[in-house]
Amino acid sequence: MEHPFDTACTLARQSDGRFSGHTSDAYWNMAGPFGGTTAAVLLRAALLDQAQGVEPVALTVNYCAALAKGPFAIEVRPARSGKSVRHVSIEMQQGSGIVATASVVLAVRRDTWAHQEARMPEVPPPDAVASMPTDGRLPWLQRYDFRFVRGAWRPLAQPFAAPQPAHSTLWMADVPPRPLDHLSLAALCDVFIVRVFLARGTMVPAGTVTMTVHFHAAADEIAAQGSAPVLGVADAQIFTRNFGDQVAQVWSSRGRLLATTTQMTWFKE
Amino acid sequence: MEHPFDTACTLARQSDGRFSGHTSDAYWNMAGPFGGTTAAVLLRAALLDQAQGVEPVALTVNYCAALAKGPFAIEVRPARSGKSVRHVSIEMQQGSGIVATASVVLAVRRDTWAHQEARMPEVPPPDAVASMPTDGRLPWLQRYDFRFVRGAWRPLAQPFAAPQPAHSTLWMADVPPRPLDHLSLAALCDVFIVRVFLARGTMVPAGTVTMTVHFHAAADEIAAQGSAPVLGVADAQIFTRNFGDQVAQVWSSRGRLLATTTQMTWFKE
Numbered sequence: 001m002e003h004p005f006d007t008a009c010t011l012a013r014q015s016d017g018r019f020s021g022h023t024s025d026a027y028w029n030m031a032g033p034f035g036g037t038t039a040a041v042l043l044r045a046a047l048l049d050q051a052q053g054v055e056p057v058a059l060t061v062n063y064c065a066a067l068a069k070g071p072f073a074i075e076v077r078p079a080r081s082g083k084s085v086r087h088v089s090i091e092m093q094q095g096s097g098i099v100a101t102a103s104v105v106l107a108v109r110r111d112t113w114a115h116q117e118a119r120m121p122e123v124p125p126p127d128a129v130a131s132m133p134t135d136g137r138l139p140w141l142q143r144y145d146f147r148f149v150r151g152a153w154r155p156l157a158q159p160f161a162a163p164q165p166a167h168s169t170l171w172m173a174d175v176p177p178r179p180l181d182h183l184s185l186a187a188l189c190d191v192f193i194v195r196v197f198l199a200r201g202t203m204v205p206a207g208t209v210t211m212t213v214h215f216h217a218a219a220d221e222i223a224a225q226g227s228a229p230v231l232g233v234a235d236a237q238i239f240t241r242n243f244g245d246q247v248a249q250v251w252s253s254r255g256r257l258l259a260t261t262t263q264m265t266w267f268k269e
Numbered sequence: 270m271e272h273p274f275d276t277a278c279t280l281a282r283q284s285d286g287r288f289s290g291h292t293s294d295a296y297w298n299m300a301g302p303f304g305g306t307t308a309a310v311l312l313r314a315a316l317l318d319q320a321q322g323v324e325p326v327a328l329t330v331n332y333c334a335a336l337a338k339g340p341f342a343i344e345v346r347p348a349r350s351g352k353s354v355r356h357v358s359i360e361m362q363q364g365s366g367i368v369a370t371a372s373v374v375l376a377v378r379r380d381t382w383a384h385q386e387a388r389m390p391e392v393p394p395p396d397a398v399a400s401m402p403t404d405g406r407l408p409w410l411q412r413y414d415f416r417f418v419r420g421a422w423r424p425l426a427q428p429f430a431a432p433q434p435a436h437s438t439l440w441m442a443d444v445p446p447r448p449l450d451h452l453s454l455a456a457l458c459d460v461f462i463v464r465v466f467l468a469r470g471t472m473v474p475a476g477t478v479t480m481t482v483h484f485h486a487a488a489d490e491i492a493a494q495g496s497a498p499v500l501g502v503a504d505a506q507i508f509t510r511n512f513g514d515q516v517a518q519v520w521s522s523r524g525r526l527l528a529t530t531t532q533m534t535w536f537k538e
Contacts, residue, residue, distance in 0.1 A: 057512055058479045058533045060329040062372050064349035064356045079360070079367045080333035084511070085478055085535055087333045089358070089370050091348070098348045101358050103331050103370055105479050105533065109510035113538045115432040115468055118506035163384040199384055209354055210327045210374050212481045214514050214533050216507045237387035237518070238485045238526045241378035242353070243326055245483050245529060247516070249506070257507045260514060262531055264327045264374065264483050266354055269382045 003178045004143060005187070008037040009044045011074065018093075019045050019074040023067055027140040032066035034140035035208050036187030038092070038100055043186050045074040046088045046104040054086065056182050058105040059213045065099045066207075067092075072099065084108065109218045120255040123149045126171040126229040144191055147171035147229065153193050156201040166195040166236035177227035180258075182215060185222060188230065188250055189213045189261035195236035196244045196267045204269040209243075211263040217256065225252045242266055272447045273412060274456070277306040278313045280343065287362075288314050288343040292336055296409040301335035303409035304477050305456030307361070307369055312455050314343040315357045315373040323355065325451050327374040328482045334368045335476075336361075341368065353377065378487045389524040392418045395440040395498040413460055416440035416498065422462050425470040435464040435505035446496035449527075451484060454491060457499065457519055458482045458530035464505035465513045465536045473538040478512075480532040486525065494521045511535055 008024035021041055027034040039061045047056065072094045079087040085107045092100040123129075129147035146152075151168030172191055174184060194206045234248035243264050250259045277293035290310055296303040308330045316325065341363045348356040354376045361369040392398075398416035415421075420437030441460055443453060463475045503517035512533050519528045 060372060060479070060481060062348070062356050062374060065351065079331070079370045082334065087331050087367075087370060087478075089360075091358075098356075101348050101356060101372055103329060103372060103479070105331060107511060107535070109512070112509070112511050112536065113428075113469065114509040116507045116509070117432070117435055117468070117504075159382075163386070166386055199386070200382065209356075210329070210372070212329060212531065214531065216509055216512075216514070218510055235386075237529055238383075238385045240381070240383040240385070240485055241487055242376060242381050243378065243485075245485070247529075260506055260516075260531070262481065262483065262529070266376070267381065 003176065005174060005178055005184060009041045009183055011041065011045060011048065014073065019048065020071055021074065022071050023069050025139060027143055029138055029140050035063055035211065036190035038067065039190055039211060040183040040187040042074065042090050042092060042100065042102040043104060044183055045076050045090055046106065050106060053108050054106050055109055055218055056104055056215050057107050058215065059102060059186055060210065061100060061102045062210045063100055063208055065097060067094055067099050116257055118249065118257050120231060120251045121169060121233060123169060123231060129171055143175050145173045145175050145229065151198060153198050155203040158202065160201040163199045164201065166199045168192060168198065168234045170232050171229035172232050173227065173229040179227050180222050180225040180230065182219065182222060185250060185259050186213050188232065189248065189259055192232060192234035192246060192248055194265050195246045196239055196265065199236065199239060204267050206265055206267040208263050208265050211261060213259055213261045215259050217258045221256065222258060228253050230258065242268060272445065274443060274447055274453060278310045278452055280310065280314060280317065283342065288317065289340055290343065291340050292338050294408060296412055298407055298409050304332055304480065305459035307336065308459055308480060309452040309456040311343065311359050311361060311369065311371040312373060313452055314345050314359055315375065319375060322377050323375050324378055324487055325373055325484050326376050327484065328371065328455055329479065330369060330371045331479045332369055332477055334366060336363055336368050385526055387518065387526050389500060389520045390438060390502060392438060392500060398440055412444050414442045414444050414498065420467060422467050424472040427471065429470040432468045433470065435468045437461060437467065437503045439501050440498035441501050442496065442498040448496050449491050449494045449499065451488065451491060454519060454528050455482050457501065458517065458528055461501060461503035461515060461517055463534050464503065464515045465508055465534065468505065468508060473536050475534055475536040477532050477534050480530060482528055482530045484528050486527045490525065491527060497522050499527065511537065
């Protein structure tokens with residue numbers, strides 16, 4: 001049986017050159033699909049017409065409007081195809097409106113001098129950390145195994161008297177297990193709960209308006225992770241005048257930095 | 270006399286709806302204009318048709334090809350204009366090619382609950398730090414006052430035996446002085462020297478392929494900074510297979526986080 005993530009990323013070529021897809025109930029969030037699957041399906045569209053060996057380096061997704069349940073179309077426009085680097089611009093449409101835009105940087109990545117300056121935090125292995133129960137919760141939450149080392153969150157009735165740290169560290173994996181690839185890595189960059197909830201304590205109206213993912217591993221390196229949990233480390237720097245940020249890292253089990261990501265989230269309170 | 274930065278950001282409306290501009294010799298880099306001015310002029314194009322009070326929240330610029338000296342055209346396409354958030358897609362063209370693409374998130378930012386979790390590092394004031402001499406160096410370097418607290422860089426003949434920290438902390442300001450605004454703040458996000466140079470010691474072929482800027486201050490808060498130097502803090506997390514990242518913060522003199530930025534830089538060695 002096909003993994004629900006692959007179903008969510010399925011695209012068909014239309015006669016007008018666009019790709020068509022369908023929102024996934026399995027990854028439904030409160031008022032639209034989980035933004036991670038939107039990021040993944042946009043990235044998939046960017047990769048469909050690329051030659052073998054061309055891999056994603058960076059992805060920016062702008063969430064313009066909530067998607068309604070149903071079909072969507074994706075238009076991919078190559079912006080520039082250089083010798084070593086390619087740029088692609090993407091629009092996701094529903095009806096006559098644009099619901100998301102994205103830009104993707106692609107490249108054939110060759111061996112060079114390499115150095116990882118960042119280090120994975122020391123944490124207990126996934127087996128030593130309890131999974132967060134997701135039964136009966138939103139569908140997309142049930143599609144992930146969350147094992148919080150620090151910074152789990154449950155909504156409070158009243159906000160904290162003083163702002164609390166917005167930091168989370170957690171092991172995370174697809175449910176059911178699925179071998180990691182660039183698509184699921186992009187989606188994992190959006191699984192961190194909105195940081196303003198952690199800082200404030202309560203649930204406030206909020207939504208990601210833009211997310212950027214930088215990929216630091218090639219397909220062979222990502223495949224080496226298999227379906228084992230990856231470590232996510234997420235934090236925020238500032239919340240002010242309707243917007244807060246998020247900065248996060250995704251680490252392999254062996255301490256390799258696979259991706260880094262930032263986003264800006266709208267909130268109201 | 271007009272400030273050279275404002276000259277670099279000057280746009281005229283063409284009859285076909287696009288904007289036309291011209292590269293600036295005053296901000297010339299090695300093989301094209303300084304990427305910060307490209308970011309600024311793209312942001313300016315996004316702001317030109319917006320109502321009073323609509324301000325930038327996020328900007329992603331994809332550097333597709335080196336610009337040649339001369340004119341360029343900018344095409345702005347509104348992607349979505351919601352009640353509180355607007356999305357704009359932008360292309361910069363030279364001849365028949367796309368040289369840069371950008372996406373901008375805009376909003377009217379209202380007062381909300383606010384909290385700055387990040388703290389400015391303790392550093393000596395700008396007056397206590399020597400300016401880096403820029404006489405005779407690249408034009409764009411002469412357009413900034415760089416006062417390095419840590420992490421200044423001069424190319425070595427041979428690479429370091431072991432990778433060195435890619436961290437820099439510096440006071441920075443426009444030359445001649447110019448009151449800070451969103452445009453110059455966007456440009457300042459690109460003044461940090463390519464991180465791979467610091468880690469490796471030598472100059473290697475390198476260029477930014479994508480930069481994202483998150484704005485954490487509204488126009489009134491940015492205006493309060495005047496033309497005093499802002500503090501830049503830049504670092505990298507990983508260099509591998511032709512690409513390295515950069516993460517940076519820009520702080521006001523009073524310790525307010527004005528903007529955060531990330532980029533991916535191509536390098537070869």
